[in-house]
Amino acid sequence: MNKFIAGLMLVLLVCTFMIFHCAAAVINIVDSGRPNAQIVVADSPPRMTALAARELQAYLGKITGAELPIVTSPADGVVSLYVGRSEYTDRLGVTADGLQYGAFRMKSGPDWLVLLGDDFDFEPKEPWARNHGDRERAQKEWEEISGGQWGNPRNSLHRQYNKRLGLWFHD
Secondary structure, three states, X not given: OHHHHHHHHHHHHHHHHHHHXXXXXXXOOEEOOEEOXXXXXXXXXXXXXXXXHXXXXXXXXXXXXXXXXXXXXXXXXXXXXXEOOOHHXXXXXXXXXXXXXXXXXXXXXXXXXXXXXXXXXXXXXXXXOOOHHHHHXXXXXXXXXXXXXXXXXXXXXXXXXXXXXXXXXXX
């Protein structure tokens, strides 16, 4: 019976230590309304990555009341939320390799979180109509390239651009 109690005490002691150790390891990204984290992006992130960083900043602000800064280089002593690929995510070994169909990857460490996907800036191929009135010009160029009177598949591409956000549908 004494061995059982001693073993039980040891298990309880280890569990207590683990609970306090885990509780001490919790790092908050916002503490009492003050940011304890930063959002890190590449120097020139793709348009969709930049939008994702702004959205993360906005929604964390709505949830916590704190505005996390968006930076291009992480600072020491705060949690880094990496959005999109950068030299820092490369150093951490987190990539978008193998992602398909718009998937994204989340990976975390002791004081960082990476959120990334296979983002790129869409650039339309010529000839494409800049607006409805430009369709005739784009169609003529397309017929010269195609050698016939074929419909230009890019004549309505201008409708797939959001000026307010500065994003293409295909970004």
